[in-house]
Amino acid sequence: MTELTGSDVLAEHSEIIRAALKRESAKLFAPQESKTERGLRRFSVRETAEHLKINYNSMRHYLKSVDGIPEGILESGNRRTFSAEEINAIQETLYKAGKIPLNLYPRKAEGDQTSIIACYNLKGGVAKSSTTSNCATFLAMRGFRVLLVDIDPQASLSDIFDVRPDIEGFPSIYDVLKYDDPIQMSEAISGTYVPNIDIVAGSLNMTEFEFETSATYMSGQHQSTPWHRKISNALRTVEDHYDVIMFDTPPHMSFAVIAAVFASNAMLIPVSAGMLDIVGLEKFLNLGSNTLSVIEEHEEGKKYNFVRYLLTRYNKNDPSQLQIGSFLRSELGSNLLRTDFLHSTALTDAGIGMQTLLEVDPSKLNRRTYERIYENLRDIADELEEEIMKTWGREPVKGGA
Ligand SMILES: Nc1ncnc2c1ncn2[C@@H]1O[C@H](COP(=O)(O)OP(=O)(O)OP(=O)(O)O)[C@@H](O)[C@H]1O
Ligand SMILES: [Mg+2]
Known part of the structure; x- marks a missing residue:
C-alpha cells in the first residue's frame, strides 16, 4: 500500500469536500431556493415604518397620500407587505418629498x-x-x-x-x-x-x-x-x-x-x-x-x-x-x-x-x-x-x- 503524507491526505480530503460542495450546491441552493432568488422576507407596514424611523400612523398616511410611493402587495388578511427594495424606494420618495429630515436619512x-x-x-x-x-x-x-x-x-x-x-x-x-x-x-x-x-x-x-x-x-x-x-x-x-x-x-x-x-x-x-x-x-x-x-x-x-x-x-x-x-x-x-x-x-x-x-x-x-x-x-x-x-x-x- 502506498503511504500518503499528511499533506496528501488533507489535500485529498479538501478536494473531496470541494467537489461535494460544488455538486451539492446545485441541490442545496437550487434556483428557487438560492438566496439571491429568494432575497429577504417581506416586511409589514409597521416594520417598514420602524426600519425608516417613521411614526406608524404617519407612514400609513404617507402610503395613501404621497405620489409615486410603492404600494407593496396586499396579502391575505388585508395585510400590506413590502420587499427590501420597496422599502428603499419608499425612503427615497419620502426624502425627496421632504418628509424625512437629514438626521434620519442615512446617506x-x-x-x-x-x-x-x-x-x-x-x-x-x-x-x-x-x-x-x-x-x-x-x-x-x-x-x-x-x-x-x-x-x-x-x-x-x-x-x-x-x-x-x-x-x-x-x-x-x-x-x-x-x-x-x-x-x-x-x-x-x-x-x-x-x-x-x-x-x-x-x-x-x-x-x-x-x-x-x-x-x-x-x-x-x-x-x-x-x-x-x-x-x-x-x-x-x-x-x-x-x-x-x-x-x-x-x-x-x-x-x-x-x-x-x-x-x-x-x-x-x-x-x-x-x-x-x-x-x-x-x-x-x-x-x-x-x-x-x-x-x-x-x-x-x-x-x-x-x-x-x-x-x-x-x-x-x-x-x-x-x-x-x-x-x-x-x-x-x-x-x-x-x-x-x-x-x-x-x-x-x-x-x-x-x-x-x-x-x-x-x-x-x-x-x-x-x-x-x-x-x-x-x-x-x-x-x-x-x-x-x-x-x-x-x-x-x-x-x-
Ligand atoms: N447571539 C448569538 N446567539 C447564539 N449563537 C450565536 C450568537 N452569535 C453567534 N452565534 C453562533 O456562534 C458561532 C460563532 O459565531 P461567529 O462565526 O459569528 O463568530 P466569529 O467570531 O466570526 O468566529 P471566527 O473567529 O471563527 O471567525 C456561530 O455558530 C454562530 O451562529
Ligand atoms: Mg468569523
Whole structure:
C-alpha cells in the first residue's frame, strides 16, 4: 500500500469536500431556493415604518397620500407587505418629498467620510461574523449603502451572503491584493440578496497574501504600494459609493488584518463574557495597541472616529456572565455599547442555515424568541447609526437600551 503524507491526505480530503460542495450546491441552493432568488422576507407596514424611523400612523398616511410611493402587495388578511427594495424606494420618495429630515436619512452628503469599521478581535468564535452580517443587514434596511469586505480565509461572511469564490470561481479580496496581476477593487465586488449590501468575498487563498507579503518584505523588493496600504488604496477607488464599509476579520493576526485596521476609521470589538475572553481581551488590546503604534509611525495623525466594544452571545441568566458583563460595563463605560448582543437560539438555528435574522421566517420561530433578538439587533444597529451620524455632524436619533 502506498503511504500518503499528511499533506496528501488533507489535500485529498479538501478536494473531496470541494467537489461535494460544488455538486451539492446545485441541490442545496437550487434556483428557487438560492438566496439571491429568494432575497429577504417581506416586511409589514409597521416594520417598514420602524426600519425608516417613521411614526406608524404617519407612514400609513404617507402610503395613501404621497405620489409615486410603492404600494407593496396586499396579502391575505388585508395585510400590506413590502420587499427590501420597496422599502428603499419608499425612503427615497419620502426624502425627496421632504418628509424625512437629514438626521434620519442615512446617506452621506458631499464631503462626508464613509464609515469604515473593522469588526476585530483575535479571539475565535466571539460572533465577529454574526455581528457584521446582522448589523450590516439592519443598516442596509435603514437605507445605508454597505460594502462588506471579508478578509478571513474561512470566508464565513461570504458564505452567509452566498458569494463563494472558492467554489464558484468569483474573484475575491485576494485577487485585489495579490502581487502579480491584481484586479481593481470594483471588479471584485459582488451584489448580494440584500439590496443595499455589496461584498468583496474572502477566500482560502488569502493565506497566499501572507506568504507573498513576507517574501516581498524579506527580499526588499520595491513595491509601489507598501503592504499596509494595499487595502486602503484599493478601497479609495470605490468608497464614494458607500456610506459604510465593514471588515470581517479572522481570529488571528495577519498582514491583511493590519492592512484592514489601517484602512478603517472605526473599530467594533465583539467580546464574550467569559473569564478567558477577558484575559484574552487584555492581551489582544496590548497587541492591538502595539500594532496601532506601528501604523501611527507610518501615518501621522491616523485617527479613529470611534472604538466601541460589544458584549456578544450574552446570557444574563448565567450568573458568571452577568458578573463579567457588569465588570466590563463599569470598566469600559460608554466605550461598551449600551446594548449587549444577547445569546439567542434564533441565531444558533439561523447559523446552521447560514442566515442573517432578517432572512428567517418569523413564523418558524417562537414569537417572543424572534421579537427579542430582532429588537436586540435593531438596537445595536441603531447605536452604530448614532456613531456614524455623529461623524457626519448630524444630530443622531438615540437608539439602544
Ligand atoms: N447571539 C448569538 N446567539 C447564539 N449563537 C450565536 C450568537 N452569535 C453567534 N452565534 C453562533 O456562534 C458561532 C460563532 O459565531 P461567529 O462565526 O459569528 O463568530 P466569529 O467570531 O466570526 O468566529 P471566527 O473567529 O471563527 O471567525 C456561530 O455558530 C454562530 O451562529
Ligand atoms: Mg468569523
